[in-house]
Amino acid sequence: MTAAAASPGAGARMPVCDSExxxxxxxxxxxxxxxxxxxxxxxxxxxxxxxxxxxxxxxxxxxxxxxxxxxxxxxxxxxxxxxxxxxxxxxxxxxxxxxxxxxxxxxxxxxxxxxxxxxxxxxxxxxxFHSAPDGLDCAPAADACPPRPSGPEPTIDYLAKDYASFRRLLLDRFSLTMPEWTERHVPDLAVTLVELLAYVGDRLSYQQDAVASEAYLDTARLRTSVRRHARLVDYPMHDGCAARAFVCLETEQETVTLPGADLAFTVLPPGRRPRPAGPVVAAGELRSGGRPVFQPVGDEEIVLRRAHNRISLWTWGDGACCLPSGATTATLRDAGPDEAGPDQEEPRRVLRLSPGDVVVFEEVLGAGTGSPADADPTHRQAVRLTEVTPGFDALSRIPVLDIAWAADDALTFPFCVSTVGPDGADREVGVVRGNTVLVEHGLLNTWADGDPEELTPSAGRLALTLRGLPVSRSAPCPRPADIATAQARALARLPETVRDRLLQLRGSDTTLEEADRAFLHTLFGPRVLARVRLDDHPKYALTTLLTRFDELLEGKIRRIEALARQARSGYVLHRADIGWELDQTWGADVWPLLAPGNRALHGPACDALRPDPREALPAVRVWATAPDESSGPEAQHSRPARRETESWTPRRDLLSSGPRDRHLVGESDDDGVLTLRFGSGGAGAEPPPGRTLLAEYRTGNGRAGNVGREAICLVSSGSAELSAVTRVSNPLPATGGTDPEPVADVRIAAPREAFRRLRRAVTAEDYAALAGLRPGVQRAAATLRWTGSWYEADIALDALGSADVPRPLLEEVRQELHRFRHIGHDVVTGPAVHVPLDVALDVTVEPGHIAGHVRRDVRRELRPGRLPDGRLGFFDPDTLTFGTPVRVSRLVAAVAGLPGVRHVEVTRLGRLHAAVETTEPVPASGLLRLRPLEIARLDDDPARPENGRLTLNLRGGR
CATH class of the missing domain: 2.60.40 (Immunoglobulin-like)
Known part of the structure; x- marks a missing residue:
């Protein structure tokens, strides 16, 4: 209502009423x-x-x-x-x-x-005459009649926060309001009501405190709350990771094929001796035991060959051979142990190794004594083969197999191949083992005819309780980024590979086969082949095609470069994307080399044993089922058949999931219970109502799977026959098992990492730091240069393990930095500026040492490369980087420590092609300084003297 104004003769205020x-x-x-x-x-x-x-x-x-x-x-x-x-x-x-x-x-x-x-x-x-300054209605507010006081308010103890204090408070209040009630026994109904009210108050009080505590990272106690707080600053809190290991199998049969998804490996129980009956155990014994269980990574079939049980290294008839530290190539004997001798016919090949296979180098005898007990267990290493080339030893008439592996898998120790025993006979010290399987800690709940767990949806959330066993957290193997990078490199090499094949066809003395003609027809087309007259003059036609290779395939090469850039950005190319296109333009042999399933693209073997726990996701698959209407009426009295309609796969979050994506997020609480969270509101698809949801998961996680070498020795299968398997072992210990990240560590690391992670390149130091994160780059330096219209970021790279930077690496770094560059900056990558040195040393040799041997040792110590003991040379590219000065004291110390050197003096130290001649052959400060983008280089290669010169003047010795 509107307040009434006073009457003309009235000076007092009118009463305020609710009705008019x-x-x-x-x-x-x-x-x-x-x-x-x-x-x-x-x-x-x-x-x-x-x-x-x-x-x-x-x-x-x-x-x-x-x-x-x-x-x-x-x-x-x-x-x-x-x-x-x-x-x-x-x-x-x-x-x-x-x-x-x-x-x-x-x-x-x-x-x-x-x-x-x-x-x-x-x-x-x-x-x-003026409007109200606060914008309110000009009518005065109606003041309601004040309520009558109902008596004095009760005294409330606001410090009561738990069950006992609430119970005491209620009983005290009842003593004032109902003094005639004095019963305090528990069975009394009034006491029961008081205790119920105290319990509810205690729960409400706890909930209020919990909400206030979980609202901040510093005070949050629940693991789920801490994980989500850290996610706000883009810190991925991990829940552990499952361990991995390489298991080598042996068989007595020529070839055995086993289903990978049906195998499970485990260790001996504590205090149990090895089984004399063999390594195969029953499925029930494996499921009932509390031992760590491992299963193969992937579901593809496993092919075992007897020839791969133990492969001998070929020494070309020499004795006491050793593969040096850092070796990336070796030669294997590709014949049976009894098939040898120059008088016999050429033996058949028995090895079926291919690029992508993993083999293990293992020392089986002591290098000094030849005893198995003296074998060094640390001299074992797994490598993934990148090249497999058949060969032949014409002298011994033995087929051999040349293998190579990536530089990341280079041997980290000198591997002794053979030694000469006391009887003068050669003893095989080191062997190579095939039939290698990558396994991961964890056992499927559906393994050996197990039933998937049925889930009940509850408001879009599913709680999955695993009876105290943690769900396995598995990192992707291989990583999609590694596959994409390998595809980009393979695409970049494709034109050269095709060119090499044309060279082989031109150099072959035989006529072109039908497959070769089909390849040329696909590559160049019938019109070009008819113009060069391939059918009449094959040699001349192939020469013409090689000469005009870039011109004739210009469009195809540009397309390959575009696909390489797409893969280099991190996108994995699949058959549906470019498979048909490559088959029609480059031939049907190209796509198998680029397929994601090609194990040659899966990266080095060392990366498989180093999973990143922050990339690990729960090994869970959830699918919805519906009654199978095609089962027929005869199935009414049996268990109804059901069919899978759709399935959900785990993701770290649902931020990039669309409304049609079947993704879920698994979160573990403090008790290890996994909660599956589905999408809603457009981020991921929710489970359909009325459908039965089934879950398949692996149990086994954390450091419990980090078993030692030779611990995994038992194998089991749910349905396959394993009588052909005679031995199971893991030459290398299982690694990578990580327990869930503690909440206390997350509280410290999340705020710190949120502001330390570089996300945008603004300064030259930012460009250098981001370029240095790329694999294969030892260090990078950068400068910002004004071109007259915009800034250009010039980035110099120092490659790992080489003084020369490969061109693909330069392109990869440039493409990688394009995502982080400042708007208006151009990114240019190039090799570092190498400064060749001119070094001269005067060395005095001990009288009892041969001067020639000392000269050899000094050159070996200073030249680039890896020394026999595994150290790098003084001027190796991996020991020198941008702006590293050359110190006279360190140079003298490196040479003086060699056997036979009595005295050493540096007589010349400077740049080989100095722009200004200096009067001092050695800097007075004892320090040859370099600019920030320069790297010292001294190869001491007579074939390339422009890369540095080393002069040695030796005196003494004999």
Whole structure:
């Protein structure tokens, strides 16, 4: 309601009422009342709203304006009813327009009706000539009648927060309100009600405290809350990772094929001796034991060959051979142990190794004693083959196999191949083992005819309790980024590979086969082949095709470069994307080399044993089922058949999931219970209502799977026959098993890593830091150069293991930095600036040492390369980097420590091609300084003297 104004003669305030029944009475009696007063824009016109029936004969003497502080005595000069106004408005149907002689001040005025016909209660109305400064309604707020006090408020103890204090508080209150009730025994109904209320209060109090505690990272106690707080600053809290190992199998049969998904490996129980009956155990024994269980990574079939049980290294008839540290190539004997001798026919090949296979180098005898007990267990290493080339030893008439592996898998120790025993016979010290399988800690709940677990949806969340066993967390193997990088490199090498094949065809003495002609037809087309007359003059045609190779295949090469850039950005190419295109443009032999399933693209073997726990996801698959309508009426009395309709795969989050993506997120709480969270609101698809959900998962995680070498020795299968397997072992210990990240560590690391992670390159140091993260780059340096229109980031790279930077690596780094570059910056990558050195040493040799041997040792110590003991040479590219100065003291110390060196002195140390000749052959400070983008180089290669020169002057010795 609107507050009533005081009557003309009244000075006291009118009562405030909730209802205005008097307004209806005014209408019935034919009287009028003032509703409101509005001041016009000119501040001299008042629009007076009224209700009821106006009396007749209103003029300027019928109203009076009272009040005012500075401006008083305002008079009404004219009164115009609504019907007489020049401009009529429907909203002014019950309004009067009053004209004043002057405007008033900011104080409160009151308009009073002086004639009969106005109700005394509504005959006056207050107004002001200025609008309210706070924008509120001009009508005063109605003050409701204050409530009557109901008595003194009870005294409440606000410190009561738990069950005991709430119970005591309630009993004390009842003692005041119901003094006649004195029962305090537990069976009493009133005491039971008090305890129930205390329990509810305790739960509510805990919930209030928990909400306040879990709202901040520093005080959160639940693992789920801490994980989500860390996710806000892009810190991936991990829940551990499953361990991995390479297991070598042996068989007595020529070839055995086993289903990979059906195998499981385990260790011996504590205190149990090896089984004399063999390594195969029953599935029930494996499931019931509390031992760590491993299963192969992937579901592909495993092919075992007897020839791969133990492969001998071929030494070309020499004895006491050794593969040096850092070796990436070796030669294997590709014949049976009994198939040898120059008088026999050429033996058949027995090895079936291919690029992508993993083999293990293992020392089986002591290098010094030849005893198996003295074999060094640390001299074992797994490598993934990148090249397999058949060969033949014409002298011994033995087929051999040349193998090579990546530089990342280079041997980290000198591997002894053979030694000469006391009887003068050669003894095989080191062997190579095939039939290698990558296994991971964890056992499927559906293994050996196990049933998947049935889940019940509950408000879009599924709680999966695993009876105290943790769900396995598995990192992707191989990583999609590694596959994409390998595909990019293979695409970049494709034109050269095709060119080499043309060279082989031109150099072959045999005629072109049908497959070769089909390859040329696909590559160049029939019109080009007809123009070069391939059928009439094959040699001439192939020469012409090689000469005009880049011209004829210009469009195809550009397409290959575009695909390589796409793969280099991290996108994995699949058959559906480019398979058909490559088959039609480069031949059907190209796509198998680029397929993601090609193990040659899976990266080095060392990466498989180093899973990143922050990339690990729960090994869970959930699918929905529906009744199979095609089962027929005969299945009514049996277990109803069901079919899979859709499945969900785990992701780290659902931020990039669309409404049609079947993704889920698995979160483990403090008790190890896994909660599966599905998408909603467009981020991922929810489970369909009314469908049965089944879950398949692996159990086994953390450091419990990090078993030692030779620990995995038992194998089992749910359905396959394993009698052909004679031996199971893991030459290398299982590694990578990681326990869940502690909450206390996350509280410390999340805020720190959130601001230390580089996400955008702005300065030159940012470009160098981001380029140095790329695999294959030892270190990078960068400068920002103004080109006249924009800035250019010039990045110099120092490759790992080589003084020369491969061109593909330069392109990969440039493409990688394109995502982080500052807008307006161009990125240019190039090799580092190498500074060839001119070094001269005077060396005094001990009298009892041969000077030639000392010269050899000094050159070996200073030249690039790996020394026999595994160390790198003084001027190796991996020991020197940008701006590293060359110190005379370190150079003298490196040479003086060699056997046979009595004294050494540096007589010349400087740049080989110095722009300014210096009078000092050796810097007086003993330090040859280099610029930030320069790297010292001294190859001491007579074939390339421009890469550094080393001069040795030896005295003494013999």
């Amino acid at each position: 029944r008097r307004r209806a009475a005014v209408h019935e009696q034919g009287l009028a009342g003032l509703e409101s007063v509005t001041v016009g824009a000119d501040r001299r016109t008042l629009t007076v709203a009224y209700f009821g029936t106006l009396p007749s004969g209103l003029d300027r003497h019928s109203f009076r304006v009272e009040g005012g502080r500075r401006v008083t005595g305002i008079e009404v000069t004219d009164v115009v009813p609504h019907g007489e106004a020049e401009e009529e408005d429907e909203e002014e149907a019950h309004c009067l327009r009053l004209t004043l002689d002057r405007c008033g001040d900011a104080s409160v005025y009151r308009l009073v009706a002086l004639v009969r016909g106005f109700d005394s209660r509504y005959a006056a109305k207050e107004f002001t």
